[in-house]
Amino acid sequence: MAAEEQGPPSTAAAAAAAVAQPQVQQSPPQPQSQSQSQTETHTQPQQPQPQPQPQRQQGQEQEQQQQAPGPRASRFQAVLDSSLSHTLAKISWDNFAACYPTIAAQAPGTLRAVQRQMVDRLGALCKKEFASILQARNVVARLNELETLVSEAERRRDEAGLAGQEQPPVP
Template identity: 65%
Template sequence: MPEMTQQTPAGGEGEQQPSQQAQEEMMDTTTTTAESEQPQRQEEEEGEGVREESPPLPEKHLAVTPGPRATRLQELFASTLKHTLDKINRDNFAACYPTVATRAPGTLEFVQRQMVGRLGTQCDKEFDSILQNRNVVAKLNELESLVSDAARRKAELGGGTEPPVPPHTLPAETVLAAHLAPHLASQQSQLNAKLQTVQSHNARLFTEIQEQRAEMEQLLAAVEAVLADVDGANELLDGVVEDLAQETRAVEVEMART
């Protein structure tokens, strides 16, 4: 019995020592957090004083108004974050630190609230940063406009009773033709432009050839007229050539005698 009495206090001291260490760690964490918040508050106060002395900044651009999808995304994030932070409640936190929960429940509850608040603030900042950097709201609004435009065009077309053909059921030739249609259309337009250029060039050449042929016919007609004049002159000379020859010989004979 004396031995059992001695072992029981020893066991109690063994349990008390870890609980005191855990409590000291929690108190150190709280003190460190308070100390880290104090310089931050001082910097914020100094920053507010500087902002009051500095000239007013230009107005910021107004944020894009979120549409239904962007609003639903923000609501879903808020509900998911709240559901996640609700898991870090006082009971679950106390289950992780049972000794501190028994000996210093107020400190543990303060740390739990501070942890949940910081985690929620940090998650909100990260989510807002992602929304701004990725321009999520504007893109979701653009998606809204595309969907509404598609619905409007479908309504304008009358919304036929026949359901659209799924693309995966189309034959390979149709799919290939659909993919090649834009390229072939551009090539066809280029070929049509080239054809029109060649046709206009050929028409211009044909006109020039016609003009050259008309000019050649005029020249041939002029040459033929000249040849006809020469032939007529030759015919006139045929009747007097003999007389001229006799006169020429007579003149030569007389000149020889003298």
């Protein structure tokens, strides 16, 4: 964990030093000790710098949270939940006990607890992963946008008077 914490700051320190070097060359030389320049290099990455992208992502997250899922998004989430529950149902007690017959015979209560914990944990992890994918790819907003586009196209088709007639597509 300590290596992870040291990795990015050293990269950031190198990037900050590369950015700071042209600025030093443009300004008149000032007498500095070597320890002062090292201190400035190490303190520079620690200063908070504006990061526009996380602010933009926060705005998108707030917008997505405020936006209620439409019919397509609701159905998509229902299909995800149904698929997950059917998948987890395959880890039934009978299937699990068949994988561990000795433990099932000698300590069925313990094996049942392990099976139940495994199914619960796997379900929670899958739901969390699905939610992160939905958020990262902005699925709810895009499905709502698709719903809007489809309804707009239907409305325009109805306004044009082509509601009951099928027109072949123009090549």
